[in-house]
Amino acid sequence: MALTGRQKMWWAVITVLVLVYALFPVFSILATSFKLPGDLTSGRFLPTTWTWENYTQILGPDGSARDLFLPALRNSIGISLIATLIAVVLATVAAYAIARLDFPGKRLVLTTALGVSIFPVISIVTPLFNIWRSIGLYDTWAGLIIPYLSLTLPISMWTLAAFFRQIPWELEQAAQVDGATPMQAFRKAIVPLAAPGVFTTALIAFFIAWNDFVYGISLTSTSAARPVPAALAFFTGESYFEDPTGAISAAAVVVTIPVIVLVLLFQRQIVAGLTQGAVKG
Amino acid sequence: MASITLNHIVKKYGDGFPAVNDVSLDIADGEFVILVGPSGCGKSTLLRMIVGLEDITSGDLEIGGKRVNDLAPRHRDLAMVFQNYALYPHLTVYENIAFPLRLTKGQYTDTEIDSRVRNASTLLELDEHLERKPANLSGGQRQRVAMGRAIVRQAQAFLFDEPLSNLDAKLRGQMRTEIARLQRRLATTTVYVTHDQTEAMTLGDRVAVLRRGVLQQVASPRALYDQPVNLFVAGFIGSPPMNFLPGRVEGTDLVLPFVRVPLDARLRAAIGDRELVIVGIRPDAFEDADVVAQDKRGSGVTFDADVDVTEWLGSELYAYVPFETDPAVQQQLEELDRELDGEGMRTQLVVALDSLSTIRDGDAATLWFDPASVHVFDPESQDSLTRDDEKAAAIDAEAAQARQRATARAKERAAREDAKAS
Ligand SMILES: Nc1ncnc2c1ncn2[C@@H]1O[C@H](COP(=O)(O)OP(=O)(O)OP(=O)(O)O)[C@@H](O)[C@H]1O
Ligand SMILES: [Mg+2]
Numbered sequence: 001m002a003l004t005g006r007q008k009m010w011w012a013v014i015t016v017l018v019l020v021y022a023l024f025p026v027f028s029i030l031a032t033s034f035k036l037p038g039d040l041t042s043g044r045f046l047p048t049t050w051t052w053e054n055y056t057q058i059l060g061p062d063g064s065a066r067d068l069f070l071p072a073l074r075n076s077i078g079i080s081l082i083a084t085l086i087a088v089v090l091a092t093v094a095a096y097a098i099a100r101l102d103f104p105g106k107r108l109v110l111t112t113a114l115g116v117s118i119f120p121v122i123s124i125v126t127p128l129f130n131i132w133r134s135i136g137l138y139d140t141w142a143g144l145i146i147p148y149l150s151l152t153l154p155i156s157m158w159t160l161a162a163f164f165r166q167i168p169w170e171l172e173q174a175a176q177v178d179g180a181t182p183m184q185a186f187r188k189a190i191v192p193l194a195a196p197g198v199f200t201t202a203l204i205a206f207f208i209a210w211n212d213f214v215y216g217i218s219l220t221s222t223s224a225a226r227p228v229p230a231a232l233a234f235f236t237g238e239s240y241f242e243d244p245t246g247a248i249s250a251a252a253v254v255v256t257i258p259v260i261v262l263v264l265l266f267q268r269q270i271v272a273g274l275t276q277g278a279v280k281g
Numbered sequence: 282m283a284s285i286t287l288n289h290i291v292k293k294y295g296d297g298f299p300a301v302n303d304v305s306l307d308i309a310d311g312e313f314v315i316l317v318g319p320s321g322c323g324k325s326t327l328l329r330m331i332v333g334l335e336d337i338t339s340g341d342l343e344i345g346g347k348r349v350n351d352l353a354p355r356h357r358d359l360a361m362v363f364q365n366y367a368l369y370p371h372l373t374v375y376e377n378i379a380f381p382l383r384l385t386k387g388q389y390t391d392t393e394i395d396s397r398v399r400n401a402s403t404l405l406e407l408d409e410h411l412e413r414k415p416a417n418l419s420g421g422q423r424q425r426v427a428m429g430r431a432i433v434r435q436a437q438a439f440l441f442d443e444p445l446s447n448l449d450a451k452l453r454g455q456m457r458t459e460i461a462r463l464q465r466r467l468a469t470t471t472v473y474v475t476h477d478q479t480e481a482m483t484l485g486d487r488v489a490v491l492r493r494g495v496l497q498q499v500a501s502p503r504a505l506y507d508q509p510v511n512l513f514v515a516g517f518i519g520s521p522p523m524n525f526l527p528g529r530v531e532g533t534d535l536v537l538p539f540v541r542v543p544l545d546a547r548l549r550a551a552i553g554d555r556e557l558v559i560v561g562i563r564p565d566a567f568e569d570a571d572v573v574a575q576d577k578r579g580s581g582v583t584f585d586a587d588v589d590v591t592e593w594l595g596s597e598l599y600a601y602v603p604f605e606t607d608p609a610v611q612q613q614l615e616e617l618d619r620e621l622d623g624e625g626m627r628t629q630l631v632v633a634l635d636s637l638s639t640i641r642d643g644d645a646a647t648l649w650f651d652p653a654s655v656h657v658f659d660p661e662s663q664d665s666l667t668r669d670d671e672k673a674a675a676i677d678a679e680a681a682q683a684r685q686r687a688t689a690r691a692k693e694r695a696a697r698e699d700a701k702a703s
Contacts, residue, residue: 168365168367168370170363170365170367171367171369173334173354173363173367174361174363174367174369175369175380175384176333176334176353176354176355177332177333177334177354177355177359177360177361178355178360178380178381178384178430179355179358179381179384179385179434180355180384181353181355184384188369188380189369192369192371193370193371
């Protein structure tokens with residue numbers, strides 16, 4: 001479809017508006033992270049003097065928030081990766097069954113998964129807190145990974161099941177006729193087509209775990225398991241009267257970087273429509 | 282290359298419905314056999330059982346004299362072109378064609394694979410597309426890639442499942458002759474599923490007609506057209522289809538809706554003491570009475586008919602003549618029509634005339650046909666009463682001989698070309 005000049009202009013305007021709306025807070029945080037504490041209330045968008053002070057505070061060898069931030073970063077990365085890995089493996093197996101097999105209770109599995117995912121987090125967190133304390137999962141990695149699975153599994157299952165339904169499974173048979181063992185047929189004809197879906201799902205699952213705050217703050221008490229979003233709440237300024245906003249902004253920028261890196265890395269994998277051309281029509 | 286033998290093959294799906302029922306068929310080494318039948322009659326199922334993608338409920342399947350019922354597809358060494366092409370979308374055309382070769386670990390060196398793929402792509406005129414992905418190809422090109430993947434290794438047999446059904450008419454014609462040429466040249470045993478009349482009649486050495494999972498008749502295209510065993514085969518083979526008319530015996534005549542046909546010895550023997558039969562006459566058995574040669578005219582019968590609509594196709598002229606059918610056979614014929622994927626339309630006679638004929642819409646025409654060309658069917662069993670087994674066998678034998686000569690010539694030519702090329 002060729003766009004007329006007018007349509008093009010409108011699209012440009014809308015694109016700019018959306019970009020500004022989405023990116024303004026990001027730039028604001030970025031700018032704030034380079035401000036001196038005294039500069040925070042100046043009411044100006046850009047810092048008057050640019051400084052790395054906030055970053056040294058959270059990362060530097062003798063930064064005041066270092067002991068709070070670095071363990072939290074380690075926790076966040078470890079917990080999110082493990083939760084993602086488990087969720088994707090389980091969801092792949094489940095979605096494969098849902099997409100390819102007809103078994104009793106298939107709809108039940110799907111609706112239950114949906115039900116779990118719309119259950120408000122805040123309502124489970126208090127009972128979980130009590131149970132975790134009594135069985136020793138409180139303030140441990142496993143204590144966060146398990147509730148994260150309840151968030152990431154349902155959405156992963158749904159996305160993957162939808163994705164798997166579009167895969168032309170006949171290719172598996174074609175490969176077998178071409179001389180492949182069932183395992184080879186799966187690996188050479190199906191996995192390459194399923195991989196983008198699995199990568200996309202893994203990214204979504206990772207972001208969900210990475211961004212969680214409620215579980216993170218409620219089910220941890222020390223740096224043994226506390227993730228970054230929760231740790232930010234414990235940041236304090238140099239003195240009682242000083243706001244930790246600068247340090248929080250710097251930490252926010254630091255935790256955004258892995259997300260951006262992940263998206264850029266897997267951008268090529270997240271290609272929609274890779275299954276086109278397999279069959280006629 | 283190998284022969285394929287089906288021995289009382291039955292396929293029942295989970296619901297117990299026999300999709301293929303007691304099919305026995307011998308396919309000789311190098312033979313080109315067509316499976317035809319209306320939609321849902323079990324053609325794909327039969328093919329998928331041969332290739333090993335579907336379990337055989339009962340019966341024996343032999344390839345090259347060896348029973349293969351329990352062999353996995355990859356051990357049967359057959360090449361298949363699927364009803365939709367089933368290309369690997371993440372691989373280039375080159376890699377798609379090379380796929381079967383790469384799976385035979387170590388059997389081919391990289392240079393061998395390369396030369397085989399390039400041979401196949403040259404044969405199928407895919408050379409300039411080798412680096413493209415299937416998504417960027419046209420339907421005809423995809424179809425050729427699927428063929429390339431099938432011919433690149435010397436499989437025991439080729440299996441085609443309606444490979445041309447998605448192409449436009451012109452391309453279908455081109456690919457049809459291409460497949461015929463390829464098969465003559467490679468002389469590989471081929472089973473080809475279609476429900477296209479032209480493909481069935483032109484491609485195969487023999488055609489097997491299936492009806493609801495049951496094999497009706499296996500014969501050369503000519504024998505099938507000339508000597509059908511029953512109403513179903515007669516109605517399925519031929520385009521436009523055979524006309525079916527109710528025929529009532531009155532004294533020494535067979536009374537059709539338009540005309541009384543005097544019973545000769547052949548018809549009398551066929552009809553026996555039946556009072557009502559179904560009469561089948563091919564559209565091309567009719568002629569415009571005005572243009573029939575005088576000496577021929579005496580041997581046939583003429584009748585007047587009101588032509589409703591005519592269709593001029595350049596080489597032929599179709600004239601349609603509506604008629605009232607006999608209620609006694611109406612239901613039978615309607616059911617047959619439905620089974621043949623028909624539209625259940627008005628009963629009308631289709632007449633194929635010479636394109637020079639001056640008959641036009643609404644004319645009253647005088648038509649002629651020879652009673653010797655008339656088929657007679659039993660209305661109950663639907664079996665043909667006029668089928669001549671000896672004649673059918675003679676036609677088949679002649680077709681087999683012609684085929685042998687054609688294959689020998691094609692092989693000679695291929696050998697000559699290969700010698701020239703090297
Ligand atoms: N997996 C299956 N489970 C149950 N019944 C099936 C299955 N596959 C096919 N059938 C039934 O078997 C019969 C034959 O199907 P088949 O696909 O072989 O038909 P076909 O002759 O290839 O038709 P078409 O010309 O439409 O491709 C049909 O009645 C169909 O409903
Ligand atoms: Mg089919």
